[in-house]
Amino acid sequence: MVEPAKFISVIGAGSATEEQLDRARQVGRLLAEAGFGVVTGGLGGVMAAACQGCCEAGGLTVGILPVTDRRAANPWCQVVIPTGLGQARNVLVVYAGLGAIAVAGGAGTLSEIGHALKTGRPVVGLGSWEIEGMAQAATPEEAVVKIQELVKG
Amino acid sequence: MVEPAKFISVIGAGSATEEQLDRARQVGRLLAEAGFGVVTGGLGGVMAAACQGCCEAGGLTVGILPVTDRRAANPWCQVVIPTGLGQARNVLVVYAGLGAIAVAGGAGTLSEIGHALKTGRPVVGLGSWEIEGMAQAATPEEAVVKIQELVKG
Amino acid sequence: MVEPAKFISVIGAGSATEEQLDRARQVGRLLAEAGFGVVTGGLGGVMAAACQGCCEAGGLTVGILPVTDRRAANPWCQVVIPTGLGQARNVLVVYAGLGAIAVAGGAGTLSEIGHALKTGRPVVGLGSWEIEGMAQAATPEEAVVKIQELVKG
Amino acid sequence: MVEPAKFISVIGAGSATEEQLDRARQVGRLLAEAGFGVVTGGLGGVMAAACQGCCEAGGLTVGILPVTDRRAANPWCQVVIPTGLGQARNVLVVYAGLGAIAVAGGAGTLSEIGHALKTGRPVVGLGSWEIEGMAQAATPEEAVVKIQELVKG
Numbered sequence: 001m002v003e004p005a006k007f008i009s010v011i012g013a014g015s016a017t018e019e020q021l022d023r024a025r026q027v028g029r030l031l032a033e034a035g036f037g038v039v040t041g042g043l044g045g046v047m048a049a050a051c052q053g054c055c056e057a058g059g060l061t062v063g064i065l066p067v068t069d070r071r072a073a074n075p076w077c078q079v080v081i082p083t084g085l086g087q088a089r090n091v092l093v094v095y096a097g098l099g100a101i102a103v104a105g106g107a108g109t110l111s112e113i114g115h116a117l118k119t120g121r122p123v124v125g126l127g128s129w130e131i132e133g134m135a136q137a138a139t140p141e142e143a144v145v146k147i148q149e150l151v152k153g
Numbered sequence: 154m155v156e157p158a159k160f161i162s163v164i165g166a167g168s169a170t171e172e173q174l175d176r177a178r179q180v181g182r183l184l185a186e187a188g189f190g191v192v193t194g195g196l197g198g199v200m201a202a203a204c205q206g207c208c209e210a211g212g213l214t215v216g217i218l219p220v221t222d223r224r225a226a227n228p229w230c231q232v233v234i235p236t237g238l239g240q241a242r243n244v245l246v247v248y249a250g251l252g253a254i255a256v257a258g259g260a261g262t263l264s265e266i267g268h269a270l271k272t273g274r275p276v277v278g279l280g281s282w283e284i285e286g287m288a289q290a291a292t293p294e295e296a297v298v299k300i301q302e303l304v305k306g
Numbered sequence: 307m308v309e310p311a312k313f314i315s316v317i318g319a320g321s322a323t324e325e326q327l328d329r330a331r332q333v334g335r336l337l338a339e340a341g342f343g344v345v346t347g348g349l350g351g352v353m354a355a356a357c358q359g360c361c362e363a364g365g366l367t368v369g370i371l372p373v374t375d376r377r378a379a380n381p382w383c384q385v386v387i388p389t390g391l392g393q394a395r396n397v398l399v400v401y402a403g404l405g406a407i408a409v410a411g412g413a414g415t416l417s418e419i420g421h422a423l424k425t426g427r428p429v430v431g432l433g434s435w436e437i438e439g440m441a442q443a444a445t446p447e448e449a450v451v452k453i454q455e456l457v458k459g
Numbered sequence: 460m461v462e463p464a465k466f467i468s469v470i471g472a473g474s475a476t477e478e479q480l481d482r483a484r485q486v487g488r489l490l491a492e493a494g495f496g497v498v499t500g501g502l503g504g505v506m507a508a509a510c511q512g513c514c515e516a517g518g519l520t521v522g523i524l525p526v527t528d529r530r531a532a533n534p535w536c537q538v539v540i541p542t543g544l545g546q547a548r549n550v551l552v553v554y555a556g557l558g559a560i561a562v563a564g565g566a567g568t569l570s571e572i573g574h575a576l577k578t579g580r581p582v583v584g585l586g587s588w589e590i591e592g593m594a595q596a597a598t599p600e601e602a603v604v605k606i607q608e609l610v611k612g
Contacts, residue, residue, distance in 0.1 A: 001535065061461075068554055068578070083394075083554065084554060091241040108267065110263065110271075158385055217387070232368060245389055393577060
């Protein structure tokens, strides 16, 4: 028997500013250092940056793609799950994590926040949506500390 | 050749107050009178009320269920699509409509609003979430007038 | 309350010979005359022909598309359900029917036969796969008689 | 940048004989020794045995569950992807692999074979269905040799 890896979903914008990317990379790194893998939607922007940060700190990364072509994955996904499900894959990104950290993000991220809250998963926002039921953090460090506390609960 | 039916998605709370149900019924009726069918997630609360209003005014109703058992559908669905997809069926409820009216609703409805905005579909809120990009209405009449204008655009 | 429509799934090749198309049209027509609607994957070939036959005989037709663009539907779908789910929509085509008739068809049809048998839905083949657990018919008439008996059972 | 793991899907019966389980374990072990990870539907029977064999030989295992509860996974899945998609998750099990080995299996496995052939993925049968387009093997060794050749092609 093996202990399955514990993942936090990192959700957010496919195209992001340098500052947002930097924060996503730090979130990924801190999650890896805290013993978590990172699961994302597998594409660019915040998704790629979080995977990179996690990978570089020795964590496991999973990308759950909306398309069928695995080559669409960003180069920091160790496990690529091509789904061909389009937007419906957002649900899977949320389900694969014990909780989620949202870094920036638009309407797709909003749908993921909705799916997470619907299933009782904690969500921490970092410069992202402010929705009732989410926690908010001002820094990557605070986001990772908060999500750890919340998934323990 | 046939002209495919035009649907508006009515999204909202599975359990709702009498006032919310009454508004959803009116939304369904007004949509039918305006020539639209109603598509919902096929369960109770706002979903059932909107289907009822639409049916009673001669409109076509579709319920896209999260489960595989068609008997879970509310008794006002003329077309029942059991999916077994769980929450991922929210995406399909949105896609089946030209636009959406949200009546009340919690986190599941929020996910649907996110999916709608992501694909450029107009969403009118009626006592529901207030999210940037949505239109807002104070009455069922206003909601139906607004969604008609927006889907024409 | 309304009685929900009863559907039979017609599954089969997206590109087909004239004889196969003719048989699919007859299957659609006979199902409509027997009081059933037809649900298909919404595209061309056998799917379009079955919808046409059903429509022309006054039956209700549903097309469950693999793509998000409703304009991909064949011109004989009264209800179009765009899913964006790719091949995963095959499951939904099967679930929406009480049973299935397979007219010709390749690997996609085989997946649908597998999904139908897995959920205990009867499948009648008409010049299609011969898989243990399916019934076989030599003519459209025989196929429609058999599926009616099997879904009653 | 990282090299994403290469997976072979092992599909087959959720309940199986000792001999079938033994063969699935060997398939898993041989795939790991050949440098592949194993992706399965994450439940018991052939799925669990293939994961066990792979894990014990140092390979990476992924279980793509039909349900939302990650605790439904067999104890040999290192990465658990709960989907809540029901049978539609079969498509994802196939997509996650470069090719598939089918060990025994019923209608669900048949649907997976259909999805694999539809997308041009090679499938090797080991005491499973015999469908045109599949390769057949008499032993776990032969199955793993064949799938390696076929995914190279």
